Amino acid sequence: MASSIRVRATANGGTTEVQALIQHPMDTGLVKDAQGQLIPAHFIQQLSFEHGGKTVFLADWGPAVAKDPYLKFSFKGAAKGDELKIGWTDNKGASDSTTARIG
Amino acid sequence: MMRAAGLLALLALLTAAPSTQAADAADPAAEAKAFREFFVKKFPQVKLDDFVNGPYSMNEDMRRQWEEKEEFPPYQFALDAGKEMFSQPFKNGKTYADCFDNRGIGVRQTYPMFDATAGKVVTLELALNNCREANGEAPLSYVKDEMASLTAYMAFTSRGKAMDIKLPDDPRARAAFETGKQYFYTRRGQLNFSCASCHVQSPGERIRAEVLAPALGILNAMPIYRSEWSGMGTTSRRFTTCNSQIRGVPLEPQAEEYRDLEYYLSYVSNGLPVSGPGARP
Known part of the structure; x- marks a missing residue:
C-alpha cells in the first residue's frame, strides 16, 4: 500500500516551500450513504511536519476540512537535502507518516 | 382536396427520403473540420491545443487557480x-497490457475505436472491462474509482499525443458516427437541453457557478478529478451526470448511444492533444 501522504518540499533562498496532499475520506459524520445510513465521522485530527526534531507546522483539523486535503506552507531554517517528517492521526486512532527530502 | 394534398406531400417525402438522407450525411472529415472551425472562429483568442483544457481555456481567473493546482x-x-x-x-x-496494442502505453488517443468484428464502437472503458472478462475477472463499475484510475494512468501515458480516431470505410462505423452526432444535438430532459446547448452554444458562459467547457476536445481531458465529486469520474460518469443535470433519465453507462456519442465527439476532436487526466472544479 502506497503512502497516503505526498509531499514536495523545495528550498529557495532561506525559505522552504512545502506542499502536501493527503489521501483521507474526511467524513463529517453528517452524510448518509446510499442506504440512508449515516457515515460515521472519520477525519484527521492532527497533522505535523517536523524538521530536525522541531515541529515546524502543526495543524489541528476537524470535520470541516475537505476530502483528500491539500496544504501549502513555507518555513525558514532548512537547507536542501534536509529531511522532513510528516505524520497525521485521525479520530479513529489511525495514523500514517512519511519522510521527504527537501529539494 | 386536403387529403389529396396530404397524400401528395407524403409521396413527395417518401420519394425524397433516400436522397435527403445521403445529402444530410456529410463527409465526417469535412464535418470534423467544420466543427473545429466553428470553435476557432468563436474563440479567436484561444489556441487550438488549449481547447482540451475546457473551462480554463475560457476563463483567465480559473486558469490561474488551475495552474497552481x-x-x-x-x-x-x-x-x-x-x-x-x-x-x-x-x-x-x-495483465491489462496483454489486451492492448503497445502493451497499453500511449494508446489512449486511439479510443474509442470501431471494432469491425463486433460491429460496434469500443471505448477505452469497455475495452478494459472486456479485457477483464476475457481473463475471467469481474467487470469494474464504469463510473469511478478503479475504472477511473486505470483510464487516468492510460491517459497519462498518452499525454500530448494527438487524438487519432479512425473512421473505417464501413457503413456501420458511419452509422455509429451519425447516431453519436444525433445524440449530441438532440434536446432531452425536463430542461430540454441538448449536449450542444451548453457545449457548442455557450462555452465560457456560466451555468450557476460553473464555466461551461467547449465541446471541442472535451473528452481529451478524461477522466477527470472533479472537486464537486471529490473524486475521479470517467467519461461514463460525465455523460450520465450531464443527463441527470438537465433532468433527463441517463442511459446505462456504456450504452450504445453513449459509446457512439463518445466516438463522434472524439472524432471531431482529432488532432487535439490528450490532456487527461484532468482536474475540474
Whole structure:
C-alpha cells in the first residue's frame, strides 16, 4: 500500500516551500450513504511536519476540512537535502507518516 | 382536396427520403473540420491545443487557480493506483497490457475505436472491462474509482499525443458516427437541453457557478478529478451526470448511444492533444 501522504518540499533562498496532499475520506459524520445510513465521522485530527526534531507546522483539523486535503506552507531554517517528517492521526486512532527530502 | 394534398406531400417525402438522407450525411472529415472551425472562429483568442483544457481555456481567473493546482494535482492518487493496478496480473497471470496494442502505453488517443468484428464502437472503458472478462475477472463499475484510475494512468501515458480516431470505410462505423452526432444535438430532459446547448452554444458562459467547457476536445481531458465529486469520474460518469443535470433519465453507462456519442465527439476532436487526466472544479 502506497503512502497516503505526498509531499514536495523545495528550498529557495532561506525559505522552504512545502506542499502536501493527503489521501483521507474526511467524513463529517453528517452524510448518509446510499442506504440512508449515516457515515460515521472519520477525519484527521492532527497533522505535523517536523524538521530536525522541531515541529515546524502543526495543524489541528476537524470535520470541516475537505476530502483528500491539500496544504501549502513555507518555513525558514532548512537547507536542501534536509529531511522532513510528516505524520497525521485521525479520530479513529489511525495514523500514517512519511519522510521527504527537501529539494 | 386536403387529403389529396396530404397524400401528395407524403409521396413527395417518401420519394425524397433516400436522397435527403445521403445529402444530410456529410463527409465526417469535412464535418470534423467544420466543427473545429466553428470553435476557432468563436474563440479567436484561444489556441487550438488549449481547447482540451475546457473551462480554463475560457476563463483567465480559473486558469490561474488551475495552474497552481496542477503543481500538485488532485488526481495524483488515482494515477498512482492506476499504474499499480495496470501492472498487477490477473489470476491467470495475464495483465491489462496483454489486451492492448503497445502493451497499453500511449494508446489512449486511439479510443474509442470501431471494432469491425463486433460491429460496434469500443471505448477505452469497455475495452478494459472486456479485457477483464476475457481473463475471467469481474467487470469494474464504469463510473469511478478503479475504472477511473486505470483510464487516468492510460491517459497519462498518452499525454500530448494527438487524438487519432479512425473512421473505417464501413457503413456501420458511419452509422455509429451519425447516431453519436444525433445524440449530441438532440434536446432531452425536463430542461430540454441538448449536449450542444451548453457545449457548442455557450462555452465560457456560466451555468450557476460553473464555466461551461467547449465541446471541442472535451473528452481529451478524461477522466477527470472533479472537486464537486471529490473524486475521479470517467467519461461514463460525465455523460450520465450531464443527463441527470438537465433532468433527463441517463442511459446505462456504456450504452450504445453513449459509446457512439463518445466516438463522434472524439472524432471531431482529432488532432487535439490528450490532456487527461484532468482536474475540474
